[in-house]
Amino acid sequence: MKNAMAKKLIIVEDDVIIREAFVTLINQSSDYIVVNAYSNAEDAIKKIKEDAPQICLMDIELPGMSGIDAIPKIKAILPDTHVVVVTVYENDDLVFKALCEGASGYLTKNTPSAKLIESLKELDSGGAPMSTNIARMVVSSFHKNRQTPLTARELEVLELLSSGKSYSTIATQLFIDKETVKSHIKNIYLKLEVHSKAEAIEKARKSKYI
Amino acid sequence: MKNAMAKKLIIVEDDVIIREAFVTLINQSSDYIVVNAYSNAEDAIKKIKEDAPQICLMDIELPGMSGIDAIPKIKAILPDTHVVVVTVYENDDLVFKALCEGASGYLTKNTPSAKLIESLKELDSGGAPMSTNIARMVVSSFHKNRQTPLTARELEVLELLSSGKSYSTIATQLFIDKETVKSHIKNIYLKLEVHSKAEAIEKARKSKYI
DNA sequence: AGTGTGCTCACCCTTTTTGGGGTATTTTGG
DNA sequence: CCAAAATACCCCAAAAAGGGTGAGCACACT
Numbered sequence: 001m002k003n004a005m006a007k008k009l010i011i012v013e014d015d016v017i018i019r020e021a022f023v024t025l026i027n028q029s030s031d032y033i034v035v036n037a038y039s040n041a042e043d044a045i046k047k048i049k050e051d052a053p054q055i056c057l058m059d060i061e062l063p064g065m066s067g068i069d070a071i072p073k074i075k076a077i078l079p080d081t082h083v084v085v086v087t088v089y090e091n092d093d094l095v096f097k098a099l100c101e102g103a104s105g106y107l108t109k110n111t112p113s114a115k116l117i118e119s120l121k122e123l124d125s126g127g128a129p130m131s132t133n134i135a136r137m138v139v140s141s142f143h144k145n146r147q148t149p150l151t152a153r154e155l156e157v158l159e160l161l162s163s164g165k166s167y168s169t170i171a172t173q174l175f176i177d178k179e180t181v182k183s184h185i186k187n188i189y190l191k192l193e194v195h196s197k198a199e200a201i202e203k204a205r206k207s208k209y210i
Numbered sequence: 211m212k213n214a215m216a217k218k219l220i221i222v223e224d225d226v227i228i229r230e231a232f233v234t235l236i237n238q239s240s241d242y243i244v245v246n247a248y249s250n251a252e253d254a255i256k257k258i259k260e261d262a263p264q265i266c267l268m269d270i271e272l273p274g275m276s277g278i279d280a281i282p283k284i285k286a287i288l289p290d291t292h293v294v295v296v297t298v299y300e301n302d303d304l305v306f307k308a309l310c311e312g313a314s315g316y317l318t319k320n321t322p323s324a325k326l327i328e329s330l331k332e333l334d335s336g337g338a339p340m341s342t343n344i345a346r347m348v349v350s351s352f353h354k355n356r357q358t359p360l361t362a363r364e365l366e367v368l369e370l371l372s373s374g375k376s377y378s379t380i381a382t383q384l385f386i387d388k389e390t391v392k393s394h395i396k397n398i399y400l401k402l403e404v405h406s407k408a409e410a411i412e413k414a415r416k417s418k419y420i
Numbered sequence: 421a422g423t424g425t426g427c428t429c430a431c432c433c434t435t436t437t438t439g440g441g442g443t444a445t446t447t448t449g450g
Numbered sequence: 451c452c453a454a455a456a457t458a459c460c461c462c463a464a465a466a467a468g469g470g471t472g473a474g475c476a477c478a479c480t
Contacts, residue, residue: 099352128349132337139338142309164411
């Protein structure tokens with residue numbers, strides 16, 4: 001028997017076995033009800049308004065539109081619906097792309113059943129369910145590289161440069177002369193082996209110096 | 211009785227009640243052993259080399275050096291030690307600062323005992339333990355604002371501008387004329403009510419348009 | 421005492437970039 | 451078909467970028 005306040009879900013997953021398994025599993029919980037399950041994103045989006053789910057479990061690899069691209073389309077129609085990606089991929093690019101597009105969580109398909117239901121509850125209590133490795137990837141993305149050829153001052157300058165500031169503005173902000181800023185930047189270019197702002201920023205971002 | 215492979219922990223927490231509670235709790239687990247507990251960061255750092263912990267539980271509000279500032283100092287000595295922040299603060303700035311400085315996890319002090327031990331295990335299995343609200347904050351930090359006055363093309367241009375690229379470079383990359391890039395940027399400045407690259411980037415970042 | 425590194429500042433030079441003004445055409449979506 | 455968006459072009463002056471060279475000062479390390 002369903003709770004009167006049971007949350008509505010939809011599932012988008014092309015593998016019929018997995019899809020049905022999810023439906024069965026989730027419908028066993030009295031707090032959640034699967035209102036629809038789709039094998040592709042296009043159909044799900046077409047019906048999303050009437051389904052009006054609070055939660056959407058989304059696979060990435062789908063025939064036609066990818067699950068990643070489907071996220072912003074769903075959020076455009078129902079901004080408060082939580083889209084949780086459920087996939088086999090633990091690839092950096094996909095994870096961050098999904099999160100940037102608006103995913104509220106990212107689970108890998110080896111997630112045990114109990115953990116899946118628990119993840120749904122986390123959504124309601126203001127959380128963001130992630131599989132172990134995903135959480136590590138996300139947290140690591142904030143970490144800076146502590147092995148940098150640049151000095152602390154150079155990092156400061158590069159940081160400001162990367163926010164679009166001009167030499168003069170950086171100088172004012174650091175209470176130093178514009179010529180000193182130029183010196184620092186010359187040294188930065190030397191050390192990073194680049195010859196322009198854009199290259200320096202790209203290299204520094206890639207190496208996580210900033 | 212401790213497991214032979216028991217992980218070594220240190221605890222840095224100024225409140226003696228809480229500190230002792232952590233010690234007692236963690237020492238009950240056969241997989242973890244508290245080798246030392248400190249009431250301030252300075253002492254912990256002084257002894258970190260001989261303590262050689264795999265994990266460090268770190269409070270933020272401490273007498274003297276803050277727990278945030280202690281993180282990079284610890285990682286400088288023992289790069290592979292996981293520092294987990296355990297604090298009452300759920301403030302955005304502190305969370306992201308801690309993660310940027312190298313924290314492997316961020317727990318709030320209301321974390322139940324069982325969950326704390328579970329969090330330690332998550333560290334070993336390649337995870338990043340976070341309290342519910344923290345996980346949401348971290349994931350939300352990736353989300354873009356879908357309500358933007360800018361068009362898709364303008365966002366593309368602004369994105370490239372924010373990576374330090376010049377008008378010409380942006381033009382080449384988008385297969386359009388430099389003059390067109392200028393037009394887009396003029397419109398961006400108009401819409402964002404700014405008059406320079408730096409202001410535009412700052413405003414766009416703050417509003418999470420990019 | 422000498423060496424090296426980092427931070428600071430200065431002056432030279434040229435080229436590129438930027439921002440603001442205006443105008444106009446084509447493309448696209450509803 | 452209309453409006454919005456994307457595209458392109460003109461002119462102009464100020465600012466910024468980049469590259470070169472040199473040099474003083476402090477601090478740490480040997």
